[in-house]
Amino acid sequence: xxxxxxxxxxxxxxxxxxxxxxxxxxxxxxxxxxxxxxxxxxxxxxxxxxxxxxxxxxxxxxxxxxxxxxxxxxxxxxxxxxxxxxxxxxxxxxxxxxxxxxxxxxxxxxxxxxxxxxxxxxxxxxxxxxxxxxxxxxxxxxxxxxxxxxxxxxxxxxxxxxxxxxxxxxxxxxxxxxxxxxxxxxxxxxxxxxxxxxxxxxxxxxxxxxxxxxxxxxxxxxxxxxxxxxxxxxxxxxxxxxxxxxxxxxxxxxxxxxxxxxxxxxxxxxx
Numbered sequence: 001x002x003x004x005x006x007x008x009x010x011x012x013x014x015x016x017x018x019x020x021x022x023x024x025x026x027x028x029x030x031x032x033x034x035x036x037x038x039x040x041x042x043x044x045x046x047x048x049x050x051x052x053x054x055x056x057x058x059x060x061x062x063x064x065x066x067x068x069x070x071x072x073x074x075x076x077x078x079x080x081x082x083x084x085x086x087x088x089x090x091x092x093x094x095x096x097x098x099x100x101x102x103x104x105x106x107x108x109x110x111x112x113x114x115x116x117x118x119x120x121x122x123x124x125x126x127x128x129x130x131x132x133x134x135x136x137x138x139x140x141x142x143x144x145x146x147x148x149x150x151x152x153x154x155x156x157x158x159x160x161x162x163x164x165x166x167x168x169x170x171x172x173x174x175x176x177x178x179x180x181x182x183x184x185x186x187x188x189x190x191x192x193x194x195x196x197x198x199x200x201x202x203x204x205x206x207x208x209x210x211x212x213x214x215x216x217x218x219x220x221x222x223x224x225x226x227x228x229x230x231x232x233x234x235x236x237x238x239x240x241x242x243x244x245x246x247x248x249x250x251x252x253x254x255x256x257x258x259x260x261x262x263x264x265x266x267x268x269x270x271x
Contacts (some may be wrong), residue, residue, distance in 0.1 A: 011244035
């Protein structure tokens with residue numbers, strides 16, 4: 001049994017991440033249009049009929065842009081917190097809504113999802129730790145500062161999406177107004193390249209095979225900068241920079257690739 005992982009888009013213009021197996025799949029966020037989601041999944045050979053749930057991290061536009069149409073068209077259940085739903089504009093009364101709590105484990109077929117709270121300027125923001133066919137995957141974006149929950153879950157991952165939003169010098173010297181710079185740089189804004197690198201170096205395990213750097217700023221970062229920074233410290237991990245304008249290549253993982261030690265620690269997280 002294999003696990004398939006892909007970024008359909010990643011950035012302030014839209015975020016959408018795919019995790020699935022042969023039978024079912026989920027999306028973390030739906031921040032690109034339904035049409036683009038359909039187009040990119042078709043291009044990757046992914047079947048929309050396999051989507052069994054959409055998990056929403058928070059209510060910001062770049063995470064929910066395509067949610068209404070996508071969920072309605074394909075009758076896909078939405079998993080969300082009450083506060084996040086209340087913070088969204090639009091009428092979702094006709095949708096299949098399921099609420100989740102911080103630390104609660106939810107099962108979508110063979111996929112186990114554990115949301116946990118994070119620091120971000122939203123109503124009730126969450127990151128996600130996911131186990132699919134015994135392969136642990138993390139989706140960690142839109143984080144103002146790395147808390148102990150983030151570090152704890154990052155240590156278990158075989159593959160992780162990790163925010164590297166901005167280069168500190170580019171943000172400092174850029175054209176954004178001061179209040180926006182302070183918001184991005186603050187404890188409830190976004191992770192810088194430097195902060196993301198610290199999370200990676202201090203919390204990676206020996207079996208983190210892929211690190212997918214995500215949610216790069218168009219104005220305050222560049223793929224080459226962040227790729228060069230991380231590749232010089234990559235070790236045994238493959239570094240991928242998620243695109244702001246296209247889907248990433250599909251990544252396939254097998255439970256055979258995950259060590260017994262990682263499985264034991266990971267299993268404790270889902271007890």
